[in-house]
Amino acid sequence: MQGLTAAEAAMRLHRDGPNVLPESGRRRHWKILFDVLREPMLLLLAAAAGIYLLLGDPQEAMLLLASVVLVVGLTVYQEYKSENALQALRDLSSPRAHVLRDGQACVVPARELVVGDVILVAEGDRIPADAQVLEGTDLHLDESLLTGESVAVAREAGDENLLHASTLVVRGRATAEVVATGARTAVGRIGTTLATIQTERTPLQHEIRRTVAVFALLSLATCVLMVVLYGLLRGDWLEAVLSGITLAMANIPEEFPVVLTVFLAMGAWRMAKHNALVRRAPAIEALGAITVLCTDKTGTLTENRMAVAELDDAASGQLLATAALACPPMSHDPMDRAVVDAAQRAGASVEPTGWHRVREYPLSSHLPAYVQVWQADADRLVVTAKGAPESIARLCGLDEARRAELHATMDALARRGLRVLAAARGELPAAAASTLPEDPSGFSLQWHGLIAFADPLRADVPKAVAEAQAAGVRVVMMTGDHAGTARAIAAQAGISAEDGVAHGDDVDAWDDGELNDRLLATGVFARVRPEHKLRLVEALKRRGDVVAMTGDGVNDAPALVAAHVGVAMGGRGTDVAREAASIVLLDDNFVTVVRAIRLGRSIYDNIARAVRYILAVHVPITGLALLPLLAGTPPVLLPLHVVFLELIIDPACSIVLEREPPAEDIMRRPPRPPGQRLFNRAAIFSALGRGVVMFAMVAATFLFATRSGVTHAQASALAFTAVVVGNLALILLHRSGGTLWRALCTPNLPFWAVVIATTGVLALAVLHPTVAGLFRFAPPPADLLAMAVALPVAAVVAMDMARHFASGRIARGAVACGGR
Numbered sequence: 006m007q008g009l010t011a012a013e014a015a016m017r018l019h020r021d022g023p024n025v026l027p028e029s030g031r032r033r034h035w036k037i038l039f040d041v042l043r044e045p046m047l048l049l050l051a052a053a054a055g056i057y058l059l060l061g062d063p064q065e066a067m068l069l070l071a072s073v074v075l076v077v078g079l080t081v082y083q084e085y086k087s088e089n090a091l092q093a094l095r096d097l098s099s100p101r102a103h104v105l106r107d108g109q110a111c112v113v114p115a116r117e118l119v120v121g122d123v124i125l126v127a128e129g130d131r132i133p134a135d136a137q138v139l140e141g142t143d144l145h146l147d148e149s150l151l152t153g154e155s156v157a158v159a160r161e162a163g164d165e166n167l168l169h170a171s172t173l174v175v176r177g178r179a180t181a182e183v184v185a186t187g188a189r190t191a192v193g194r195i196g197t198t199l200a201t202i203q204t205e206r207t208p209l210q211h212e213i214r215r216t217v218a219v220f221a222l223l224s225l226a227t228c229v230l231m232v233v234l235y236g237l238l239r240g241d242w243l244e245a246v247l248s249g250i251t252l253a254m255a256n257i258p259e260e261f262p263v264v265l266t267v268f269l270a271m272g273a274w275r276m277a278k279h280n281a282l283v284r285r286a287p288a289i290e291a292l293g294a295i296t297v298l299c300t301d302k303t304g305t306l307t308e309n310r311m312a313v314a315e316l317d318d319a320a321s322g323q324l325l326a327t328a329a330l331a332c333p334p335m336s337h338d339p340m341d342r343a344v345v346d347a348a349q350r351a352g353a354s355v356e357p358t359g360w361h362r363v364r365e366y367p368l369s370s371h372l373p374a375y376v377q378v379w380q381a382d383a384d385r386l387v388v389t390a391k392g393a394p395e396s397i398a399r400l401c402g403l404d405e406a407r408r409a410e411l412h413a414t415m416d417a418l419a420r421r422g423l424r425v426l427a428a429a430r431g432e433l434p435a436a437a438a439s440t441l442p443e444d445p446s447g448f449s450l451q452w453h454g455l456i457a458f459a460d461p462l463r464a465d466v467p468k469a470v471a472e473a474q475a476a477g478v479r480v481v482m483m484t485g486d487h488a489g490t491a492r493a494i495a496a497q498a499g500i501s502a503e504d505g506v507a508h509g510d511d512v513d514a515w516d517d518g519e520l521n522d523r524l525l526a527t528g529v530f531a532r533v534r535p536e537h538k539l540r541l542v543e544a545l546k547r548r549g550d551v552v553a554m555t556g557d558g559v560n561d562a563p564a565l566v567a568a569h570v571g572v573a574m575g576g577r578g579t580d581v582a583r584e585a586a587s588i589v590l591l592d593d594n595f596v597t598v599v600r601a602i603r604l605g606r607s608i609y610d611n612i613a614r615a616v617r618y619i620l621a622v623h624v625p626i627t628g629l630a631l632l633p634l635l636a637g638t639p640p641v642l643l644p645l646h647v648v649f650l651e652l653i654i655d656p657a658c659s660i661v662l663e664r665e666p667p668a669e670d671i672m673r674r675p676p677r678p679p680g681q682r683l684f685n686r687a688a689i690f691s692a693l694g695r696g697v698v699m700f701a702m703v704a705a706t707f708l709f710a711t712r713s714g715v716t717h718a719q720a721s722a723l724a725f726t727a728v729v730v731g732n733l734a735l736i737l738l739h740r741s742g743g744t745l746w747r748a749l750c751t752p753n754l755p756f757w758a759v760v761i762a763t764t765g766v767l768a769l770a771v772l773h774p775t776v777a778g779l780f781r782f783a784p785p786p787a788d789l790l791a792m793a794v795a796l797p798v799a800a801v802v803a804m805d806m807a808r809h810f811a812s813g814r815i816a817r818g819a820v821a822c823g824g825r
Contacts, residue, residue: 008105008123017119024118024134024186102133120183126168127178134183135190136168141179148172167191212683213261216616220261227627228253235634248640251647252630264615267659272608280591281601288587291569292605293677295478297550298598299542302484302494304574305555305595307460311339313347314423317454324454326353328428331377331391333365340426340458344391357381363438366445372396376445378438386433388448394455397427400445401452414455422493423457462497469599470499477675478602479550483530483538491531502529509533512540520544538564551679555598556586572598606677607667610741613683614665615658617692618739622654624696625703625728632704632724638711641721643781649770650732653763657736660755665741695738695804699731702796710789718783722771723793725782729767731797733760738801745805 009017102115103125110125115133118124124136126144138144144160148169160168160179168181170190187193228249235245273283283289303309316324329348332341332355345355363386366376374392381387390400394415398408418425429450442448470480480500484491488506495502504526512533515523524544530537538554542564545552554568565571565586573586574593590597630642707724715723736756740748769776772784785793 007108009119009121010107014106014117014119014122017121018117021119022187023116025116103127103130118183118186120186122183124181124183125178126174126181128174128176130174132168132170132172132174134170134187135185136181136183138162138164138168139180139182141177141181143177144174144179145176146172147175213265213616216261216684224253227631231631231634238634244640247644248630248634251640251642251644252627261616261619264612264619264658268608268612268615268663271663272604272611275608276588276601276604277591279600279604280594280597281604282589282591283587284589285587288570289605289608291551291587291679292553292602293609294551294679294681295553295570295602296676297479297481297545297552298473298602299481299483299538299545299552299554299568300595300598301555301557302482302486302491303460304557304593305598306466306482306494306498307462309460309593311343311424311458312461313343313456314459315418315455315457317456321454322351322353324428324456325351327389327430327453328391328426328456329353329355330379330387330430331375331389331428333367333375333377334362340424343458344426344456360387364441368392372399372444372446374400374445376400376448378433378441380435380438382435384435386435386437388431388433388450390429390445390448390450391426394425394427397429397450397452400448400450401429402449403452411455418455418457419487419489420493422490422497423459424490426456426458428453428456462494463594463596465596467497467499469596472672473599473602474499476602476606476672478599479528481528481530481541483533483541485533486531488531491529495529500528504528506531509537512537517544517547521548524548535564539567542567551676553598553602555590555595557593572601603667603672606671606674607665609677610668610671611662611665613688614739614741615662616683617688618662618735619654619658620689620692621696621699621739622732622735624693625700625731626650628700629703629707629724629728632707636708636711638720639717641707641724645780646725649766649780650728653729653732653759656755656759657732661736661753661759662739664753664755666751666753668741695735698800698804699735699797702731702800703727706789706793706796709792710785713789715785715789716783718777718781719785719789722777722780722782723785723789725780726767726771726785726790726793727797729763730794731800733763734797734801738805744809745802 101112102118102122103110104113104118105111105123105125106113118134122134123139124133126132132146138160139162141161146158146160146168148158158166160166162179167184168179169192170185171192185191185193231252232242232245232249235248236242239245269289272289276283276289300306313325325344325348328344332338332345334356336342336345348355360379360381363378363380365378366374368375372392374390374396376388376390379387379389390397394411395408398411403411415425429452431448431450473480480498482491482495482498482500484494488508492502492506495506506529507523507527509530509532511523512520512530520540521544524541530541533541535556538556542552542554546567546569551570552568553570553572554564555572555574556562556565557574565573570588571586572588572590574590588601626642626647630640633639633641703724706727707720710720710723711717736759737745737748740753740756741751770780771777771782771790774784777783
């Protein structure tokens, strides 16, 4: 069975299109543009332009309309960038298919399957396209996705019923030929399930939504109040409406949903670049709160390969040569491959020149050993055997004393987590080739020694475990391997097993109360089955832990779903496990899990920084919109000014702060409490307090300038300068780094791009007569301009010093309390 050639597959793919269902999740360019044009900020700008036309100021109206185009372009770019990141994640998460191409089995993205492809399916796989069974062994499928019937159905070669795309193989394996792809499959004709799935909002999304609603109501209320007061006090209702629109623009919190969308999309993309594919957004929120990380051993902590670890020291070269000669040709068994690799490195020949196989005796239930008979030359046969030490000892006729010694050695090796095989060799005259026994037990061989194997621990696992533990994340190993191996790997990795290794049978025997008590002290579980993993995860959750769980098999799916964050293996894991999980590891590496926790914490921190910055920066802008009404002067803040400020705020909160690197102590903090709110009282008052301080500097600048006798256009330029400088200073204050100086020294190219661009445009708007005229400004005196720059900077420096003084007092208080 050869399957299609690569050229044939490419031709059919070009003819029929990819094997995908119609995508409802991706927004088209026109839809992105339409959604952007519906934004309240743009509607308010359009309304302001209309009022300027009514006031007989077409130049200002055209300037506002030009700013609308600029804002639309920037917003569409941001939305398109986020959409591309999401689409890249969809492409990464698309299923894969095992297919025969050019006579070779290979793995290709399911979207590249074509009619006529021969696919290989096995337990745990999701069928990638409609296909006809060619050969099958005990094949059963779950078709509940199509039929609603939970009972698995059998399929076999010659069956008229097809294997339908999106159904699951729950037992057996088969070779099948693809007969329909994409929209032409049964599930494609019905319609993709993805189009009907309503993704539930996460707690963070609910919180953002509530906050936006509250601020929108406040914005509307202050806007109406502004219009009424301005109209009653000044008598100019068109100017009143314009001032109200300006105030509404200053207050609308449209950045909050932008921050959440961009940060989660770009954060998930960054995690994917670090081999952690986020399939569900709530996982990013939960990552920062994880308190227990449950991990399996093979392939996650270890390299998932066997390597020769130790040999009997007397005749190691001869031992390896004998064991290699007892390996079947082209074997895929990991121990066989480890023996052959070690023998070749030692210079032994795996198949000596002139030798050929006479007979093979495969492993059997009564004799777990593999025996091969070689024709070495015209006069002799060489018999080599490799297998369980007890079996090889029996073939060698070892006495009881030697066997007791052997068992003691094997037990010592097993306690260190090593697996053991033995090898033996014998010779027969060439004439014996015609009378070889039917059972290898008839041979009498010479003992050559033991070979110990280990699945090596990944080199960077101990460091990752230590990092997780320093971050307050307890690491618990759950493996199906025996206790000795589990204990040895745990010791190497740094996972505590001081209180012993619990067995799966123990988990069955314990009631819920005893299980809860044992979980406090036990960090290693051996010989556990999937149902044990599920019970352990649920018990940890009952204790109040936030649990992450790794898994790769079909039966691991319940535990992956039950955990707060299910982590599936992308390499060796089944499709079922991947679909049940929140995160898929593309490299099956424990280090990637810890890295994902680190990135998740960083993403959440940056979201928190961005929302605090947004709260803080709107206070001086709103205050400047209200100040002239209270001071009895003409308006200072116009719609064009708000647009300029938004062109700073939007990149700052969606690009600058999203790029902030993790804080130095991010993996030395305890996990975030799961009930902790992003907008808690302390965070809100802190952010608003910073905004009030900055508004005080802006008000001081404006009032001092007004009393200094400068024109209103100059005073407006000074107040606007103070707002813009204060805005940039607030960005710096909300960046990571711990201090203003460290934040300045922390690389963040978008921050400096925003600073340079803003400073350049501000200089033109304030100092260049023509540009200043567009902003209704006039160049102010140099000394007052220096004051407008210095006051916000001084305020930020003072706030930074106060922050560190307060944190120092808290730290000293904690130490004092601890001492008592």
